[in-house]
Amino acid sequence: MTDEGPLPAAFDPERFRAEGRAVVDWIADYWATLASRPVTPTVAPGEVLSRLPARAPAAAEPLADVLADLERIIVPGLTHWQHPSFFGYFPASASGPSILGELLSAGLGVQGMLWATSPACTELETHVLDWLRDLLGLPDRLSSAGPGGGVIHDSASSGTLVAMIAARERATAAATNATGVAQDTRPLVAYASLDAHSSVEKAAGIAGIGREWLRRIPVDHLGRMNSAALAAAIDADAAAGRRPFFIAATVGTTASGAIDPVAEIAAVAARHAAWLHVDAAWAGAAAICPEFREALVAGADRADSWGFNPHKWLLVNFDCHALWVANRRPLVSALSMKPEYLRNRATESGAVTDYCDWQVPLGRRFRALKLWMTLRMLGAEALRGHVRRHVAWATEFAALVAADPRFDLLVPPNLSLVCFALAAGDDATRDLLDRVNATGRTFLTHARVTDRFAIRLAVGGATTTRDDVLATWRLIESLA
């Protein structure tokens, strides 16, 4: 190494070629052996940490040593989210094409904070979100051809937060962003159902609204927001001089996959000029299938923002949340900062989109690539088949549950999500879930559904088969 050159190991193309192949092979081998691994680890808190050396190495170590430690120390401490028998939470399914897109994004290493900092990064993002809007049958109102358009965020939590910030901005004519929130005088009030995702309440805390100013609206027996209760709550707030400003409707609740009556909620929102955000994080992906679409996009034509996660059920590896807004102005107004060092002619021309104005962070990586590659290399028809099969297998699983008198199907399955319990009660159900997961052969998680402890089966894995779903049922019934 001379003092005139770079660090040779930082990026040597020939070395990268060789090491890249080794890592690609490692990943291929990992996926090929996933089914034979226990889905969940058995490590105790601190166990992984205790096997790692206290100090970073002064000298370089070879890739082979790192991969050996990965296999020896790290992998045994992982829950394998890509395992074919992972049925917990919601899926976060990767795919070959999306992983390659993430790799290309890292290899290109460009920053898309401004249009000017890498124009193609911004324009491909606008482009694939228009593709996706079209595939989902979302209204033209959310297209980039109008005053709104789409953007990629890391997660639905961030999408919900910026929607709430934009709503706050619109409701107060930009005052909250400039002079702060003033909840002790005429408080701003937000609304979401009792079953809405925790990120709505988290956003209310972050945005200075206060978690207590998020009204949790009751749900019906199927977990759907009661729109009459919403109307009553919002009318009462307005009558008391408070300011209803934001409603989050859920399309596919985390607990049971319930779909709020968005069209009814939109009517309530319109009466109070409240911002309507639709959180379709998981279920939204199924709108690519015409037969599921109507229930999922109903009311979207009156939404101010609508988001879902291609990283859940559409085979794009985490992170990839797609958010559309009907009007970008309040969002940009609240989040734009253009200090001298970011000023440029393209921005000043008004002819470009600067996506840093649509999000919390300034920097942003080229996430559109992985969405683009997944859509192109798999194709829309294959993605529809992927969703359809999971719905069919979950439906079949639910029928098996319903036919077994020891079990209660708590609600009809929503898409590929099944919620069930032992008739013997919560303690028995919890105990069963623990014993099922302890086998390491499958993994399911729980929720509260119809006020009972529910076991949830969420089908969505990239390599999951019907046999995996049926084997999980056989395991459950044998341990019941």
Added chain:
Amino acid sequence: MTDEGPLPAAFDPERFRAEGRAVVDWIADYWATLASRPVTPTVAPGEVLSRLPARAPAAAEPLADVLADLERIIVPGLTHWQHPSFFGYFPASASGPSILGELLSAGLGVQGMLWATSPACTELETHVLDWLRDLLGLPDRLSSAGPGGGVIHDSASSGTLVAMIAARERATAAATNATGVAQDTRPLVAYASLDAHSSVEKAAGIAGIGREWLRRIPVDHLGRMNSAALAAAIDADAAAGRRPFFIAATVGTTASGAIDPVAEIAAVAARHAAWLHVDAAWAGAAAICPEFREALVAGADRADSWGFNPHKWLLVNFDCHALWVANRRPLVSALSMKPEYLRNRATESGAVTDYCDWQVPLGRRFRALKLWMTLRMLGAEALRGHVRRHVAWATEFAALVAADPRFDLLVPPNLSLVCFALAAGDDATRDLLDRVNATGRTFLTHARVTDRFAIRLAVGGATTTRDDVLATWRLIESLA
């Protein structure tokens, strides 16, 4: 395809092996040819978009077609941030090891939101941040062995936001998170210098504090916060019944790399029990070199939070912001949400860290891998050499500027950042920068420094050589 199996293309190990090699080779070729490409593109707004088809394909397309379009349509529209002659903004330098870490993270596809959702993902993160704290010589107070510890965020903007949220929580005994911000009665006031990063003001808007309640404190002739002016401002606010709650000190301003007097600021913060956040986004990396450390970590022993971006100058590809807090309690108190479906025994035991409670999003990918691989495969000594060479080349560049009577070196160079202008004035300097960048042979950006339009040279590329830096100077002087 049968109805019983998965989508074959979603993840086939043999197909992934072949396609993975093709993409690895594409990236190696891209890096090998980077130096011969223009650093910046010449596309007009909408030009890339106009070359992309209006609808997503129904049927799968081969990787070769996607790579062809990438080369033909996308790459000509990119600013090449990894180009050896990219000297704009701050670097966002990737490296072979970090790209492989990102690839492994995508391939594993695990979620680290809770310890329980993949224990090794959380523990490796805690581990590498302790390594990094040690390498930078940051105080024990920020170690995970105590009540605080480190976490990875996407960017410094997010780190600053959560620090402000934690500060708000601490200053109001959790009231703002619960019942909202009340800026019209006893306003909370934040402080940062005029040269602090725009993300501090953006955070004040998002957090409901209001941008106007961020006091911008004057800087001295070198761009450093005037701590006497800070003390005067904060005393005046306290005397008027307002609540000073948050101070952001900058270690390495974006404009000129100036370092605020953190120890003096810490004394002011202590007097008012205000949260002290240190934003060392770019410059912090240089603390791995003992000779630069003292100036960079001074006062860190009294900071409540301290963050920098390994993705800027430490060869970890974007995104990777390292944030440490002295006490995790107010952060977790403000950001924790544990609905039924996230509850688990490990969390309830209190023996584990759930990193979703340290950030805005719920989900999180396994970013510790790329930091771990970069530190191990390059080694601390090589990283020190990387930083030292850039500082030496920038110093040499600055001497050339200072020796040319047509130019003014506006401030002494800070580490690897040089700010200069033509003596002939702002218009001439701006025109020169435009002409230099129009060659496509190098790329620099601008800022306002000592109230003049300044050209900034920020050295930090993974493959940048001394020759690249000197060639940029020769180009500049030939066009001046």
